[in-house]
Amino acid sequence: MSRSTALAAVVALSGGLALAGCSSGSEPGSPELKVSGAFMPQPVNSEMASGFLTVQNSGGTADRLTSVTSDLSDDITIHESKNQTMQEVKAFDVPADGELDLERGGNHIMFMRLKQKPEQGEKVTVELRFEKSGPIKVELPVEAPTHNPKH
Template sequence: MTRRTTALSAAVALAAALALTGCSSDGGKPELKVSGAYMPQPVMDMAGGFLTIENTGDTADRLTSVTSPLSDDVTMHETKNQKMQQVKAFDIPANGELKLARGGNHLMFMELKEKPKQGGKVSVQLHFEKADPITVELPVEAPNHNPQQH
Protein backbone atom coordinates (compact mmCIF):
# COMPACT_ATOMS: atom_id res chain seq x y z
CA MET A 1 0.00 0.00 0.00
CA THR A 2 2.84 2.44 0.73
CA ARG A 3 4.34 1.90 -2.72
CA ARG A 4 0.99 2.81 -4.35
CA THR A 5 0.64 5.91 -2.13
CA THR A 6 4.20 7.00 -2.95
CA ALA A 7 3.57 6.52 -6.69
CA LEU A 8 0.29 8.39 -6.42
CA SER A 9 1.94 11.23 -4.48
CA ALA A 10 4.70 11.46 -7.07
CA ALA A 11 2.14 11.55 -9.90
CA VAL A 12 0.14 14.29 -8.16
CA ALA A 13 3.32 16.31 -7.51
CA LEU A 14 4.38 15.94 -11.16
CA ALA A 15 0.93 16.97 -12.42
CA ALA A 16 0.94 20.00 -10.11
CA ALA A 17 4.43 21.02 -11.28
CA LEU A 18 3.40 20.71 -14.94
CA ALA A 19 0.23 22.70 -14.30
CA LEU A 20 2.20 25.46 -12.59
CA THR A 21 4.74 25.56 -15.40
CA GLY A 22 1.96 25.85 -17.99
CA CYS A 23 0.21 28.56 -16.01
CA SER A 24 3.23 30.68 -15.20
CA SER A 25 2.68 34.42 -15.45
CA ASP A 26 5.26 34.50 -18.25
CA GLY A 27 2.79 33.31 -20.89
CA GLY A 28 5.58 32.75 -23.43
CA LYS A 29 7.98 35.03 -25.23
CA PRO A 30 7.28 38.55 -26.37
CA GLU A 31 6.62 38.80 -30.14
CA LEU A 32 8.46 41.96 -31.22
CA LYS A 33 8.42 43.71 -34.59
CA VAL A 34 10.10 47.03 -35.46
CA SER A 35 8.62 49.56 -37.89
CA GLY A 36 8.95 53.22 -38.85
CA ALA A 37 12.67 53.38 -38.01
CA TYR A 38 14.69 56.43 -39.09
CA MET A 39 17.45 58.83 -38.12
CA PRO A 40 17.40 62.50 -39.15
CA GLN A 41 20.70 63.45 -40.80
CA PRO A 42 22.83 64.77 -37.92
CA VAL A 43 23.92 68.40 -38.00
CA MET A 44 26.32 68.05 -35.05
CA ASP A 45 28.32 65.16 -33.55
CA MET A 46 25.19 63.56 -32.10
CA ALA A 47 22.00 62.17 -33.61
CA GLY A 48 18.54 60.98 -32.64
CA GLY A 49 16.93 57.68 -33.53
CA PHE A 50 13.23 56.93 -33.79
CA LEU A 51 11.19 53.74 -34.28
CA THR A 52 8.21 51.77 -33.06
CA ILE A 53 8.44 48.36 -31.43
CA GLU A 54 5.19 46.42 -31.56
CA ASN A 55 4.67 43.50 -29.18
CA THR A 56 1.96 41.11 -30.37
CA GLY A 57 2.82 38.58 -27.65
CA ASP A 58 1.12 38.07 -24.30
CA THR A 59 4.34 38.81 -22.39
CA ALA A 60 5.67 42.31 -21.69
CA ASP A 61 9.33 43.06 -22.35
CA ARG A 62 11.81 45.90 -21.91
CA LEU A 63 14.25 47.56 -24.27
CA THR A 64 17.38 47.53 -22.09
CA SER A 65 20.11 48.86 -24.41
CA VAL A 66 20.99 49.81 -27.97
CA THR A 67 24.35 49.32 -29.69
CA SER A 68 25.62 50.63 -33.02
CA PRO A 69 28.88 50.83 -34.97
CA LEU A 70 28.09 54.57 -35.40
CA SER A 71 28.67 55.37 -31.71
CA ASP A 72 30.02 53.71 -28.58
CA ASP A 73 27.56 55.82 -26.57
CA VAL A 74 23.94 55.13 -27.56
CA THR A 75 21.48 56.10 -24.81
CA MET A 76 17.73 56.05 -24.32
CA HIS A 77 15.88 59.21 -23.30
CA GLU A 78 12.37 60.08 -22.25
CA THR A 79 10.86 63.53 -22.49
CA LYS A 80 8.72 64.63 -19.55
CA ASN A 81 7.50 68.18 -19.03
CA GLN A 82 9.58 69.21 -22.06
CA LYS A 83 12.76 67.97 -20.32
CA MET A 84 14.88 65.17 -21.67
CA GLN A 85 16.34 62.63 -19.25
CA GLN A 86 18.25 59.40 -19.74
CA VAL A 87 16.54 56.15 -18.74
CA LYS A 88 17.93 52.64 -18.21
CA ALA A 89 15.10 50.87 -20.08
CA PHE A 90 11.78 51.32 -21.87
CA ASP A 91 8.78 49.08 -21.15
CA ILE A 92 7.11 47.31 -24.06
CA PRO A 93 3.67 46.18 -22.88
CA ALA A 94 2.16 42.84 -23.88
CA ASN A 95 -0.11 43.36 -26.92
CA GLY A 96 1.09 46.98 -27.06
CA GLU A 97 3.88 49.12 -28.45
CA LEU A 98 6.80 51.35 -27.58
CA LYS A 99 6.91 54.44 -29.77
CA LEU A 100 10.13 56.44 -30.01
CA ALA A 101 9.29 59.70 -31.79
CA ARG A 102 10.38 63.33 -32.07
CA GLY A 103 9.33 65.32 -29.01
CA GLY A 104 8.99 62.15 -26.93
CA ASN A 105 10.98 59.06 -26.04
CA HIS A 106 13.97 58.55 -28.34
CA LEU A 107 17.49 57.18 -28.84
CA MET A 108 20.56 59.42 -28.69
CA PHE A 109 23.79 58.62 -30.51
CA MET A 110 26.60 60.62 -28.89
CA GLU A 111 30.13 61.30 -30.24
CA LEU A 112 29.46 59.94 -33.72
CA LYS A 113 32.35 58.12 -35.38
CA GLU A 114 31.14 59.54 -38.72
CA LYS A 115 28.24 61.71 -39.90
CA PRO A 116 25.74 59.61 -41.83
CA LYS A 117 24.28 61.32 -44.90
CA GLN A 118 20.67 61.44 -46.07
CA GLY A 119 19.93 58.33 -48.15
CA GLY A 120 22.32 56.17 -46.12
CA LYS A 121 21.53 53.64 -43.40
CA VAL A 122 22.71 53.21 -39.82
CA SER A 123 22.74 49.74 -38.27
CA VAL A 124 21.59 49.37 -34.66
CA GLN A 125 21.03 46.37 -32.45
CA LEU A 126 18.18 46.50 -29.94
CA HIS A 127 18.69 44.47 -26.76
CA PHE A 128 15.78 43.27 -24.64
CA GLU A 129 15.21 41.79 -21.21
CA LYS A 130 13.48 38.67 -22.62
CA ALA A 131 13.46 38.64 -26.42
CA ASP A 132 16.49 38.00 -28.60
CA PRO A 133 18.30 41.08 -29.97
CA ILE A 134 16.91 42.65 -33.14
CA THR A 135 19.15 44.33 -35.73
CA VAL A 136 17.52 47.28 -37.49
CA GLU A 137 18.72 49.49 -40.35
CA LEU A 138 17.73 53.13 -39.71
CA PRO A 139 17.35 55.03 -42.99
CA VAL A 140 18.96 58.48 -42.73
CA GLU A 141 16.37 61.13 -43.59
CA ALA A 142 16.47 64.91 -44.01
CA PRO A 143 17.43 66.78 -40.79
CA ASN A 144 13.86 68.12 -40.42
CA HIS A 145 12.11 64.82 -41.29
CA ASN A 146 9.09 64.16 -39.10
CA PRO A 147 6.63 61.47 -40.26
CA GLN A 148 4.07 62.67 -37.66
CA GLN A 149 3.56 65.84 -39.69
CA HIS A 150 2.50 63.95 -42.83
Protein backbone atom coordinates in the same frame (compact mmCIF):
# COMPACT_ATOMS: atom_id res chain seq x y z
CA MET B 1 39.90 53.18 -39.70
CA SER B 2 39.24 55.98 -42.18
CA ARG B 3 35.79 57.45 -42.62
CA SER B 4 35.43 55.99 -46.11
CA THR B 5 36.54 52.53 -44.91
CA ALA B 6 34.11 52.69 -41.98
CA LEU B 7 31.32 53.87 -44.24
CA ALA B 8 32.03 51.09 -46.73
CA ALA B 9 31.91 48.56 -43.89
CA VAL B 10 28.58 49.94 -42.67
CA VAL B 11 27.13 49.90 -46.19
CA ALA B 12 28.38 46.35 -46.84
CA LEU B 13 27.05 45.13 -43.51
CA SER B 14 23.69 46.82 -43.90
CA GLY B 15 23.19 45.37 -47.37
CA GLY B 16 22.50 41.97 -45.86
CA LEU B 17 20.12 43.11 -43.17
CA ALA B 18 16.37 43.55 -43.32
CA LEU B 19 14.81 46.99 -42.93
CA ALA B 20 12.77 45.84 -39.97
CA GLY B 21 13.64 43.26 -37.34
CA CYS B 22 11.62 40.58 -35.65
CA SER B 23 12.07 38.52 -32.54
CA SER B 24 9.58 35.89 -31.54
CA GLY B 25 9.66 34.15 -28.24
CA SER B 26 10.02 30.40 -28.03
CA GLU B 27 7.39 29.92 -25.33
CA PRO B 28 3.65 30.47 -25.67
CA GLY B 29 2.71 33.86 -24.25
CA SER B 30 6.24 35.23 -24.62
CA PRO B 31 6.93 38.62 -26.22
CA GLU B 32 6.71 38.72 -30.03
CA LEU B 33 8.50 41.85 -31.16
CA LYS B 34 8.55 43.59 -34.54
CA VAL B 35 10.15 46.95 -35.39
CA SER B 36 8.70 49.43 -37.87
CA GLY B 37 8.95 53.08 -38.85
CA ALA B 38 12.68 53.30 -38.07
CA PHE B 39 14.60 56.42 -39.14
CA MET B 40 17.35 58.83 -38.17
CA PRO B 41 17.18 62.51 -39.13
CA GLN B 42 20.45 63.59 -40.75
CA PRO B 43 22.44 65.07 -37.85
CA VAL B 44 23.26 68.78 -38.08
CA ASN B 45 26.74 68.14 -36.65
CA SER B 46 29.05 65.19 -36.03
CA GLU B 47 28.60 65.26 -32.26
CA MET B 48 25.15 63.73 -31.81
CA ALA B 49 22.19 62.15 -33.56
CA SER B 50 18.86 60.66 -32.60
CA GLY B 51 16.93 57.63 -33.75
CA PHE B 52 13.24 56.84 -33.82
CA LEU B 53 11.19 53.67 -34.32
CA THR B 54 8.24 51.68 -33.05
CA VAL B 55 8.53 48.29 -31.32
CA GLN B 56 5.30 46.32 -31.60
CA ASN B 57 4.67 43.42 -29.25
CA SER B 58 1.98 41.01 -30.42
CA GLY B 59 2.82 38.57 -27.63
CA GLY B 60 1.00 38.14 -24.36
CA THR B 61 4.01 39.07 -22.22
CA ALA B 62 5.60 42.48 -21.75
CA ASP B 63 9.30 43.09 -22.43
CA ARG B 64 11.74 45.95 -21.90
CA LEU B 65 14.16 47.68 -24.28
CA THR B 66 17.34 47.83 -22.20
CA SER B 67 20.04 49.09 -24.58
CA VAL B 68 21.01 49.95 -28.15
CA THR B 69 24.36 49.36 -29.85
CA SER B 70 25.74 50.50 -33.21
CA ASP B 71 29.03 50.95 -35.05
CA LEU B 72 28.11 54.64 -35.38
CA SER B 73 28.89 55.39 -31.73
CA ASP B 74 30.19 53.78 -28.55
CA ASP B 75 27.97 56.12 -26.50
CA ILE B 76 24.31 55.31 -27.18
CA THR B 77 21.60 55.87 -24.59
CA ILE B 78 17.83 55.83 -24.48
CA HIS B 79 16.09 59.03 -23.39
CA GLU B 80 12.70 59.90 -22.04
CA SER B 81 11.17 63.30 -22.73
CA LYS B 82 8.87 64.75 -20.06
CA ASN B 83 7.82 68.34 -19.41
CA GLN B 84 10.07 69.59 -22.24
CA THR B 85 13.19 68.02 -20.72
CA MET B 86 14.96 64.80 -21.61
CA GLN B 87 16.80 62.41 -19.38
CA GLU B 88 18.51 59.08 -19.78
CA VAL B 89 16.58 56.01 -18.63
CA LYS B 90 17.72 52.44 -18.00
CA ALA B 91 14.90 50.80 -20.00
CA PHE B 92 11.59 51.34 -21.80
CA ASP B 93 8.61 49.05 -21.34
CA VAL B 94 7.22 47.24 -24.37
CA PRO B 95 3.73 46.29 -23.16
CA ALA B 96 2.09 42.96 -23.95
CA ASP B 97 -0.14 43.35 -27.02
CA GLY B 98 1.06 46.95 -27.29
CA GLU B 99 3.88 49.07 -28.58
CA LEU B 100 6.76 51.33 -27.62
CA ASP B 101 6.92 54.51 -29.71
CA LEU B 102 10.24 56.31 -29.96
CA GLU B 103 9.33 59.50 -31.83
CA ARG B 104 10.35 63.12 -32.39
CA GLY B 105 9.48 65.26 -29.39
CA GLY B 106 9.21 62.16 -27.22
CA ASN B 107 11.23 59.16 -26.13
CA HIS B 108 14.18 58.41 -28.42
CA ILE B 109 17.59 56.82 -28.97
CA MET B 110 20.51 59.25 -28.49
CA PHE B 111 23.86 58.73 -30.24
CA MET B 112 26.74 60.80 -28.81
CA ARG B 113 30.30 61.31 -30.09
CA LEU B 114 29.61 59.97 -33.58
CA LYS B 115 32.43 58.16 -35.34
CA GLN B 116 31.17 59.70 -38.61
CA LYS B 117 28.28 61.95 -39.63
CA PRO B 118 25.63 59.93 -41.49
CA GLU B 119 24.23 61.61 -44.60
CA GLN B 120 20.71 61.55 -45.97
CA GLY B 121 20.17 58.42 -48.07
CA GLU B 122 22.53 56.25 -46.00
CA LYS B 123 21.43 53.65 -43.44
CA VAL B 124 22.65 53.18 -39.88
CA THR B 125 22.45 49.68 -38.40
CA VAL B 126 21.55 49.34 -34.73
CA GLU B 127 20.97 46.37 -32.47
CA LEU B 128 18.13 46.66 -29.96
CA ARG B 129 18.57 44.60 -26.80
CA PHE B 130 15.71 43.46 -24.63
CA GLU B 131 15.22 42.01 -21.18
CA LYS B 132 13.45 38.83 -22.38
CA SER B 133 13.66 38.66 -26.18
CA GLY B 134 16.75 38.18 -28.28
CA PRO B 135 18.43 41.18 -29.90
CA ILE B 136 16.94 42.69 -33.06
CA LYS B 137 19.07 44.31 -35.78
CA VAL B 138 17.38 47.27 -37.46
CA GLU B 139 18.41 49.67 -40.20
CA LEU B 140 17.64 53.35 -39.63
CA PRO B 141 17.38 55.12 -43.00
CA VAL B 142 18.93 58.60 -42.68
CA GLU B 143 16.26 61.11 -43.64
CA ALA B 144 16.21 64.91 -44.05
CA PRO B 145 17.03 66.80 -40.82
CA THR B 146 13.39 67.98 -40.53
CA HIS B 147 11.80 64.59 -41.39
CA ASN B 148 8.83 63.80 -39.17
CA PRO B 149 6.48 61.08 -40.45
CA LYS B 150 3.82 61.91 -37.85
CA HIS B 151 3.27 65.42 -39.25
